Amino acid sequence: MTDAAPALDPAPPGGPVVDDEVVGNVEALVEGGERGMVLNLVADLRAADQATLLRHLPLGAAREVFAWMPGEARSLVLPELEGAERGGLLDGLSTDALVALIDPLDTDDQADVLADIELDQVEKVLVLLEDALDVEALLSYGDDTAGGLMGTEFVAVPASATVAEATEAVREKAATVDPVFVVYALDGAGRLVGVVPLKRLLLARADALVADVAEPDPIAVEPDLDQEEVARVMERYDLVALPVVSAGGRLVGRITVDDVLDVVREEAEEDIQRAVGITGEEELSSSVFAVSRGRLVWLLLGLCGAYVSGLVIVGFEEALQVAPVLALFIPIVMAMAGNAGIQSSAIAVQGLASGDLWSSDLARRLGKELAVALLNGVVLALALALIVVVSGFGEDPARLALTSGLALLVVIVLSTLIGATVPLGLSRVGIDPALAMGPFITVSNDILGLTIFFAVATLLYL
Template identity: 45%
Template sequence: MNEQNVIPDELRWVRGRPGDRLDENRPTVKAIGRLLKHGETDTVRKLLRRWHPRDIVELLVQLPLKRARKLFLSLPPGPAAKVIAGLNDDFRAALLEDATIDRLIKLFDSLDPEDAVDAIDELPEEVQARLLPHLRDFGTISELMTYKEDSAGGIMTRKFVVVPPDWTVDQVINEVRRHANRIKKLSAVYVVDADRRLTGYLKLRDLLLHPSERQVADIMRTDYVAVRSDMDQEEVVRITERNDLASVPVVDADGRLLGRITSDELQRVVRDEAEEDLHLLSGISPDTRPDEPVLGIVRNRLPWLLAGLVGATVSGSIVGSFQQEIAAAAILASFIPMVMSMAGNAGIQAATVAIQGLATGTIWLGDLPWRLGREVLGALINGLAAGIILAAVVLIAGPYIGIQEPALLALTAGLALAGVTLLAAVLGATIPLLLNHFGIDPAMATGIFITTGNDILAVLIFFVAATAIYL
C-alpha cells in the first residue's frame, strides 16, 4: 500500500440525519475513496467491520458510484444485506448492476423475503429468471412478487403475531416473546379463526391489564380496520390516516390474514408518492432517476418536452392568426406574456390544491359542485383585482408612452385578465378530480398540460377581447 493511502485503523464518522453531508466526514470519505481507487478493498472491509449499517449506507451515498459499487460488492453477505435494506430502490439497483448470480444468491438469502422482493424487482428479467429458483425462500418470494408493486400486498410484511381465539393471555405473551427478535415494532396481535380469517386483534395494553388465564375471545377487539391485498397504496395511506392507525392488517378477498403494513412502510409510501407528484408537476416522468444514463434522460423527458412544444406551437399559431390586429396595434403584443403567465399561475394554484385534497382524502368527485362554485368565486375576485390593477396601470401610463385609446386598452386588458384567471382556475380545480375519477393520476393535470392548455386559452381570450373592444 502506498504511503499516501495509509490511514488510521479507526475512521471517524459523525452520524447526522439521512442525506446530510457533514464536513467532519469528508476526510473519511476521501480516504476510503483513495483506498478503493487503488484496489485496497480488503483494507476498507477491515476498517468498516465495526461500523453500523446505517453509517455504511451514508458512506456509500457520498462515494462516487463506481467506488460505492466496488465497496458494496466487497462486503460479506450478512452486512451487505443489512446495508441493502436501508437503500432506496434506485441506488440499490445501481449497486447491484455488476453483481454475479452467486453473489446475489448469498445476498438475498440473507434478506427477509419482503426486502428481497423489493431488490429483485429492480433486476433485469433474465437475471430474475436465473436467480429465483436458487433462493432459499423461493416460494414465499414468488408469491409476494405476484402483487403489484404499489398495492397493499406489494408493501406488506409477513412479520406479525397471530393467535387463535381460544388461547389464554399467558399463551399470547409467550408467543410475542418468541417472535421478539423478528419483529421490531409490534402494535397489535391479530386473532384468526381456523381458516385464518381475521376476527379481531389485541393491543399490548390488553395483555398487560387482563389476568393471564383470560381467553383471547373474551377480551379481543373486533373494531378492526383491514385492507385488501389489491388496494392501491395511496388509498391504504388515506385509510390509515382517517382511522389514526399505526399499522393495518392485509387480507385477501375471503378475509384471510396475509400480512400487515407497518408505520415505516406507510411513511415511505407518502414520501414516494410526493416524489412522483413532484416529477409530474415538473413535467418529467415519474420513473426519472438522478443517476439515469443519457438515453434514460431522453426517454423520460423528451415526450413531455414535445407535448409542451405542441402546446406552444398552437399558442404561436393563434398569435399568428391575429397578425393583422397586432400590426394595427403593436402594443397588444406586450400583453401576451402577462395573460399567459396569469393563466398558468392561476391554473397551477387551483390544480395543486385539488391534488393535495385528493391525496389526503379531503375532496372527491361528489365535492365538484361546491368546490367549483368556491373556485369560481375566488378566481373571479382574484381576476377582477388583477384586471383592475392592470387597467389602472394602463390608464396612468398611457398618456406618457403614447398609447392610443388608453381607456379602451385598459378595459380590454382588465376584462381579458379577469376572464383568463377565472377560466384557468376552474380548469385547474376540476380536471384533477375528473382524472382521478377515471383512474388517472391527477398530478398529470399540472405541469406541461395545465400550463400549455391555459396558454392557448389565454391568448385566444385576449385577442377575442382585443378585437371586440380595442380594434
C-alpha cells in the same frame, strides 16, 4: 507533549451524517486500497447512512465498498437502496452470494431485492431461499399494491389461546418479526377476527383468553388495494401496522408504518415529477436515455402548444399592426393564465391525493374557486389598468386600460376554473390528476388566454 487531536464536531440534530467530504474521503481511501480504514468508517454508520454513502460514490467505488462490507451489513443496507442502485451493486454476483445476502431479510424486502436482479437469476435464487413460497407469492402482486408492500412475518395465535400462550408466541417469533406491534387473533379457519396491541397483551391477566382482550372488527385491506389507498387507511386510523387479508378473510401479511412512509415519499416524488412534465420514475441513477424519454413527451406537447399559441397571435396579426401596443400584454396574459391555472389545479390535486376532495364536491368546489377567481381577477385587472393609465400607453390609455383589465379578469376566471376541474375529470377516468399541473394547464391556458385577450381587444379597443 503535543495536544490531542480535536474531536470532530457532532452532526447537528437531523443533519446529514454522510456529506460530500465523507464521500470524497471514502473514495480516496478506496482508490488507495485502504480497506481497513474504509471498513472502520463504514462500521460507525447506520444502514440508512451506509446506503447514502454508496448512493453518492461512483459505481466502481460503491461496488468495492459493498464487497468489503461484512455479510450482515450488506444484507441490512440493501432495503435502504433504490432499485437501480441495488441492481448495480448486485450485478455479477453468483447465485450463492445472492442467496446469502437476501435470505436474512424480511420477505417483503426479499421480494424487492429479487425484482432488481436479472430474471434468469431470480428463479435460481428463489428456490434456495428459506421462505421461497412466501416470497414467490409476494412477487405475484403488483409493486404498487398492498400485496407488494406487505411482509409475511407476523405474530398470530388462535382466538381461543390464553394471554400467556400469546406472550410466548411473541417471544418465539421476536427474532423473525421485527418490530412486533400487535398480535393477531385468528379463528379456526385462519381468518382474522381481532387484534391485540402489545401493551394490552402485557397488561392482561395471563389466564385471560385472547378473544376477550382482542379488539374486534380489525381494520384490514386486501392484497390488490393500491398502495396510495393503503397509506390513506393507515393515516386515517393512525395505524402502525395494517393486516392484509385474502378475499375470504384469511390473514396473509401485514404492512408496517415504515413501509408506508416510503410510499408517501414515492407518491409525493411521482406527483412532483408529473406536475412538471416527467413521466416514469426518474432517479439519480437513471440512464440518460431513460431521463430523456421521461421528459421528452411533455416537451413535445409544450412545443405543439407554443406553436398553436403562435398561430393565435398570427391570426390577430392585423390587430397588432393597427395597435402594436397590444404585443406588450401577450406575456402578461400568458403568465397570469398559467399561474392562475396552476394554483387552482395544485389545490385540487392535493385534495384528491389526500382523499379530502371527492367528485361530489365539484359544485361546491367550483363555487369557491369562482369567488376566489373573481376577487383575484378584479384586483389584478384594476392594478393592470392603473399601470396602463399612469404609463400613458397607446393613443387612448383609458380604453386600453379597460380592454387589458377586462381581458385579464376573464382569463383569470376561466383559467382558475379549468385548473380546478381538469384534475377531477382526469381522476374520474382513471388518469393521475397530477398530470393536470404544469405543462397541461400551462399550454391550454396560454392558448385560451391569448384567444380571449385578442377577442376582447378586437371588440373594445380596435
